[in-house]
Amino acid sequence: MDTLGNIVFDKGDTTRGLELMKKAVDGAPNSPGIRLNYARALVRPGRRMRRRRSLEALQHLGDKFGGQAEVTKLMQGFVGRPLSGAGLAFG
Numbered sequence: 001m002d003t004l005g006n007i008v009f010d011k012g013d014t015t016r017g018l019e020l021m022k023k024a025v026d027g028a029p030n031s032p033g034i035r036l037n038y039a040r041a042l043v044r045p046g047r048r049m050r051r052r053r054s055l056e057a058l059q060h061l062g063d064k065f066g067g068q069a070e071v072t073k074l075m076q077g078f079v080g081r082p083l084s085g086a087g088l089a090f091g
Contacts, residue, residue, distance in 0.1 A: 001027065002034045009041055017041065025054070032058055032065040039074060 002024035009017025021038040028034050035054050042051030051074075058071045065071075 002037055006037060006041070014041075018047070032061055032067065036067055036070065039071075 001020050005017045005020030005022075005024060007017075008020060011017075018038075018041055021034075021041055024034050025031075025038050035058055039051050039054035039058070042048075042054065055071055055075050058065055058067070059075065062068070
């Protein structure tokens, strides 16, 4: 579902693509790669909070997830902006 979501998103149906990617995250909550794909797609305005939550969950994995450099890069826009109530757990 993650791959299909990315394809649909890239073809311009961003709402449906995000829905499919969210279902993929929900179906595989312990898959950091799927969560990172979802966070990448959440760059569009209005999805900032969901993007940050996904990225914070990935940061929380630390060395368990090899994509920390990209997570750090994507998080740069949030520096100094705490998000209250953001859960760090997958799922």
